Amino acid sequence: MKSITNQPIARPTYVEVDLDRLKTNYQAIKQAVGRRGIIPVVKANAYGHGLKEVARLFEALRPPGLAVAFLEEGVALREAGISVPVLVMGGLDHAQIDGFLDYNLTMTVSSLDSPVEIETAAARRERTVRLQVKVDTGMGRMGIRPEEAIQLFEAITASPFLEIVAVYSHFATADEPDRTQTEDQIQTFREVVSYFRRAGLPTPTLHFANSGAILQHSASYFDQVRPGIMLYGVYPTEQVDKTVEIVPALTWKSKVVLTKRQPAGCPVSYGATWAPDHDTRIATIPMGYGDGYPRRLSNRGQVLIRGSRYPIVGRVCMDQFVVEIGPNADVETGDEVVIIGTQGDETITADQVSGWARTIPYEILSGIGERVPRRYTNQT
Numbered sequence: 001m002k003s004i005t006n007q008p009i010a011r012p013t014y015v016e017v018d019l020d021r022l023k024t025n026y027q028a029i030k031q032a033v034g035r036r037g038i039i040p041v042v043k044a045n046a047y048g049h050g051l052k053e054v055a056r057l058f059e060a061l062r063p064p065g066l067a068v069a070f071l072e073e074g075v076a077l078r079e080a081g082i083s084v085p086v087l088v089m090g091g092l093d094h095a096q097i098d099g100f101l102d103y104n105l106t107m108t109v110s111s112l113d114s115p116v117e118i119e120t121a122a123a124r125r126e127r128t129v130r131l132q133v134k135v136d137t138g139m140g141r142m143g144i145r146p147e148e149a150i151q152l153f154e155a156i157t158a159s160p161f162l163e164i165v166a167v168y169s170h171f172a173t174a175d176e177p178d179r180t181q182t183e184d185q186i187q188t189f190r191e192v193v194s195y196f197r198r199a200g201l202p203t204p205t206l207h208f209a210n211s212g213a214i215l216q217h218s219a220s221y222f223d224q225v226r227p228g229i230m231l232y233g234v235y236p237t238e239q240v241d242k243t244v245e246i247v248p249a250l251t252w253k254s255k256v257v258l259t260k261r262q263p264a265g266c267p268v269s270y271g272a273t274w275a276p277d278h279d280t281r282i283a284t285i286p287m288g289y290g291d292g293y294p295r296r297l298s299n300r301g302q303v304l305i306r307g308s309r310y311p312i313v314g315r316v317c318m319d320q321f322v323v324e325i326g327p328n329a330d331v332e333t334g335d336e337v338v339i340i341g342t343q344g345d346e347t348i349t350a351d352q353v354s355g356w357a358r359t360i361p362y363e364i365l366s367g368i369g370e371r372v373p374r375r376y377t378n379q380t
Contacts, residue, residue, distance in 0.1 A: 011373055012255035013287040016341075017049050019057050020378035021249035025231050026061055029214060032244045036221050039087065039207060041228035042077075043069035044366035048292075049232055049250055050374040052080040058231075059084050064205075065106070067226055071096050074105040087132055087166075091142060097121045101129065106165070110134045110144050115155045115162060122161035131156060132166040133204075135192050137185040139172045149192045157201065166205040166224075167193055174220070175212025175236040182213065186220050211236045215243050234350050234361050248349065250365065251341030252372075256305065256333050258284040259325065268322050269314030274299055281325050282313065285337050290318040292367035293339065296357040297321075303337050306330065307344025340364075 030038055040063055046054035055066055055077050065085035068074050071093075074086045087106045094117045100107050101121060109115065109131050122129040133152060136143030144152050156162045169189050173181045189208060196203040207224035209217065214225055215235070229236055233248035262268065262282045267275040285303065289295045298315040303323055310323040310331075325331045336343070340350055350361040357364065 011371075012257070013285075013291060014253060014373040014375055015048070015050075015368060016251040016253060016375050016377060017053070018249045018251075018377050019053075021233060021247045022049070022054065022057055022231065023061065025233055025246045025249070026058065028244050028246060029225070029227050029230065033209075033214065033221050033225050037064040037207075037224040039063060039065050039067050039224050039226045040231055041067045041226055043067065043073060043089070043228075045368075045370070047229060047232050047362070048365040048368040050376070051076060052082075053374065053376055055080065055082050064224060071099050071105065075099065075103050078103045078105070089134070089142070101125060101127075106130060106132055108132050108134050108142070109152065109156070110136075110142050112144070112148060112152055112155065115152070115159060119159050119161050122159075128161055128163055130163050130165045132168060133164055135167060135169045135189060137169045137188040137192070138181055139170045139185075141170070143169060146188055146192050150195050153195055164204045166207060168207045168226075171208070171210055171213050171217075171220070173212075174210060174217055175215070175240045177239055179216070182217055182220070186217070212240055216241045229362055229365070232365065234365065236362075237360075238351060248341075250350075252339035252368065253341065254285050254287050254337040254339060256283045256331060256335045256337060257286045259331060259333055262324075267314070269298075269317060271315055273315055274313045276313075276324065278327075280327050281329065281331075282322050283310070283325050283331055283335075284320055284322055286320055287339075287372075288317045288319045288321055290369065291372050292364075292369040293321070294357040294359070294364070294367070296359070297353070300356045301353065302348065302356070303339055304341075304343040304346050304348060305335050305337050307346055309346060309348075 040058040042055050045051045067087045067089055069090045074088050077086055089108050092107055134143040135149050136145055156164050206222035208222055209220040209225040211227050211230035213220040230246050233246045262276055262280050264278050265275055295316045301312040302309045310325050312321055313324045314322050340348055350364050354361045354364045
């Protein structure tokens, strides 16, 4: 019977996150927005970078809070020991209200019926619940319509158990060259929140700017800003004004697990969508769409091996894909493969990968699966 050692089993495919780069990006944004508070958005597993570890890093920078999409993400932060305020920006399922209260998470209110349900739970616990109101200024997704916002403000402020601590909104086109809709959204937001001044009430904290707005619309900064993808070193679009210098924090790596000769005319992978027209060599990489590497990169993507680019050939499978390395390439089993990142003088960015996949870098980063281990460098 074979003995089992205590050596860790390391998967050859993994993501490496440079925590110093995350900190550098945070500080660059801080310099750009001045006195405004920064609410790091860490939803979707911190855009693929690892929710708990990234949240701990940002918490150490003493932000006014963190933002996530769902209750479950907020609970994961609390169970990881994160104590700063956590705003949950997604839709409020009334069945989850007790969960928000149990974990001291901040609810987003976007409808007139929510205060009644929240007040009932708050009264039962004899505590005041701090809420944030989201206004739909033009995104057309979450948020209360501007013409109904005052009624919602009045309903919350009339309750002895509820308190509005912030009002916010979200941009639809802040990262695009045409600034018309963004400017209209800012104006609508200003008109809605002027209610507090007109009513003789203190104005709650206001926040609006996402990554695109931080880069292009300083009029949207208000009291706080909510950077997402730019915290991780990626611009939201290629055409956005790059007014803040940021650096990518994530590298995605794997290894070659097999090289072999592939004769002319012999197809590769499911569907036989590619076959070489000459004798060549191929290398197999142990990752696929089960790890979040899109199947759309079949016959389109590239990787780096020994500082050179090699094309993906055939269909990307759930757990593997194949690259053509050519008949004379000096590539061997065990060689490092870079999926996103730099190797030698070559770099593959999340933007490039998303372009090949005909999507956006948000989807590439947030889609990196849980079965891909995360490793962290420059931990202090």
